[in-house]
Amino acid sequence: MTTGSRAASDPESRDLGTFDLTVVGGGAAGLWAALCAAEAGGSVCLVSRKPLAESASFHAQGGLAAALDPEDSPQQHFQDTMAAGRNLCRASAVEALTVEGPGIVDDLIRRGMNFDRESEGSLSLALEGGHTHRRIIHAGGSQTGREITSALAQMVAEMDNIEVLEETSAVALVSDRERCFGVITEYGTITAAATLMASGGAAALWRRTSNPWGAIGAGPVLASQGGAELADLEFCQFHPTCLSAPGTPFDGALITEAIRGEGAPLLDVNGERFTDELAPRDDVTAAILTRFQMQDGQEVRLDMTAIDPVRFSSVFEMLGKAGFDATREPVPVSPGAHYMMGGIAVDLDGKTSVQGLYAAGECACTGLHGANRLASNSLTECFVFGRRAAMAGLEETPGVMPAPDDWRFDPPLVETRQSVWEFAGPLRNMEGLSQLASDRYPLARAIGSTALARKESRGGHRRTDFPATDPDLDFTHLIYLPGGEIELRRWD
Numbered sequence: 001m002t003t004g005s006r007a008a009s010d011p012e013s014r015d016l017g018t019f020d021l022t023v024v025g026g027g028a029a030g031l032w033a034a035l036c037a038a039e040a041g042g043s044v045c046l047v048s049r050k051p052l053a054e055s056a057s058f059h060a061q062g063g064l065a066a067a068l069d070p071e072d073s074p075q076q077h078f079q080d081t082m083a084a085g086r087n088l089c090r091a092s093a094v095e096a097l098t099v100e101g102p103g104i105v106d107d108l109i110r111r112g113m114n115f116d117r118e119s120e121g122s123l124s125l126a127l128e129g130g131h132t133h134r135r136i137i138h139a140g141g142s143q144t145g146r147e148i149t150s151a152l153a154q155m156v157a158e159m160d161n162i163e164v165l166e167e168t169s170a171v172a173l174v175s176d177r178e179r180c181f182g183v184i185t186e187y188g189t190i191t192a193a194a195t196l197m198a199s200g201g202a203a204a205l206w207r208r209t210s211n212p213w214g215a216i217g218a219g220p221v222l223a224s225q226g227g228a229e230l231a232d233l234e235f236c237q238f239h240p241t242c243l244s245a246p247g248t249p250f251d252g253a254l255i256t257e258a259i260r261g262e263g264a265p266l267l268d269v270n271g272e273r274f275t276d277e278l279a280p281r282d283d284v285t286a287a288i289l290t291r292f293q294m295q296d297g298q299e300v301r302l303d304m305t306a307i308d309p310v311r312f313s314s315v316f317e318m319l320g321k322a323g324f325d326a327t328r329e330p331v332p333v334s335p336g337a338h339y340m341m342g343g344i345a346v347d348l349d350g351k352t353s354v355q356g357l358y359a360a361g362e363c364a365c366t367g368l369h370g371a372n373r374l375a376s377n378s379l380t381e382c383f384v385f386g387r388r389a390a391m392a393g394l395e396e397t398p399g400v401m402p403a404p405d406d407w408r409f410d411p412p413l414v415e416t417r418q419s420v421w422e423f424a425g426p427l428r429n430m431e432g433l434s435q436l437a438s439d440r441y442p443l444a445r446a447i448g449s450t451a452l453a454r455k456e457s458r459g460g461h462r463r464t465d466f467p468a469t470d471p472d473l474d475f476t477h478l479i480y481l482p483g484g485e486i487e488l489r490r491w492d
């Protein structure tokens, strides 16, 4: 079941302290959870593999979804999320997100976050695919993630009861597979009554991705090895408008949906529109793939010439560096892996199947996103469920630490990333998935096995050998058990 195995070396056995809560990950979910726990009086250790400014959260361009307009409502946001999720969302998780979302925004504003405003002072609300109302708030135009994570990192730094260990990786959990007692890093072991994984997504396991390279699903790998269940791994969201610049470092770079929300059309090889650009992402991705087939693989383009480059300065700058003047001509786009709907299976308080182990943010799977995430729900998720998990974690009492085993995390090889793209990309079938199910990287195996077991097409999971949706599988999640077996489960 493991890819790496070596004896615990001396630096790892160094004692890095005992805390109420250890948080693994310094993106929006981890920073927020650490802050909430510390403000509630807990002692917190925050471990982050990268400097705090290098998470996926830092790169978020669009914004954060919440029903804030007087003509909008949490009920409408609920309905849009359920519709995008293709009869697979866990309704209780969607309700928590949509009801608690507006309060989170108020809280962030009270703490000094500057979201963009209209000239008369009201919050500026953007539209993205699948939303029936303008409800996406943003900061610094398309620099929302940078603004939010910088503000949170500053707040965390000001808390005396949070110890931050940057450039430190969690390489294993200390777990007897029933209870988690803390985390092993390459520099020592942290003991904690509760451990909260907030280690981000896994979309960079796919070779063509909008994600930073660290999004390789370390959290689910560590949690599964520690005895926790994973869920919905067959569902990765392929973002329809990633830059197509093969062979360059810019291939896969994200062009935010908010730009389509402001009216940028998608054009085929004849310069004609061919789809509703603001349909949910799985529909737009499918329309692009179909158009590729119809025009012998030739590119489709996004026409941003009528968009204000100041509002989306970071995107226009990125395109300029990649050699495209998007103010003058449409740019080539194609789908890339963007967001992992599946992850460590948790309840609404972030509890995993292992006592003392919690998860929040993109590495977790509450069932919120179903088979297709509604745009900009994920930052809101980091806040709503990050806080819930932090509060629940503080209820744990410490256990007696067992001797750790010698399993340690090994990152995936380039070959794995190529295989995941080739065999579990936007279109999959039994033959390719069977090959992936024996990959050497544990999460690639788990993705291959669950995608193989879901014999239908739904949301981000499109099987060429099972193109129809099977209504018998509505609201049925595939749970990947720690031993590699798969169980079907329905969540309330």
Ligand SMILES: Cc1cc2nc3c(=O)[nH]c(=O)nc-3n(C[C@H](O)[C@H](O)[C@H](O)COP(=O)(O)OP(=O)(O)OC[C@H]3O[C@@H](n4cnc5c(N)ncnc54)[C@H](O)[C@@H]3O)c2cc1C
Pocket: 024, 025, 026, 027, 028, 029, 030, 047, 048, 049, 050, 051, 052, 054, 055, 056, 057, 058, 059, 060, 061, 062, 063, 064, 065, 144, 145, 168, 169, 170, 171, 198, 199, 200, 201, 210, 211, 212, 214, 215, 218, 219, 254, 338, 339, 360, 361, 362, 363, 375, 376, 377, 378, 379, 380, 382
């Ligand atoms: C380009 C881009 C644009 C996006 N735009 C939006 C948007 O507009 N709106 C929206 O809602 N969502 C957006 N998303 C998705 C959203 O940004 C993420 O889902 C969300 O930020 C995830 O936050 P997180 O805290 O769970 O994880 P991340 O922000 O990915 O943070 C993970 C953290 O875990 C650390 N880590 C990982 N492994 C380890 C380990 N083994 N040990 C220690 N630390 C570890 C990483 O270093 C990092 O600090 C976007 C994503 C991308 C890539």
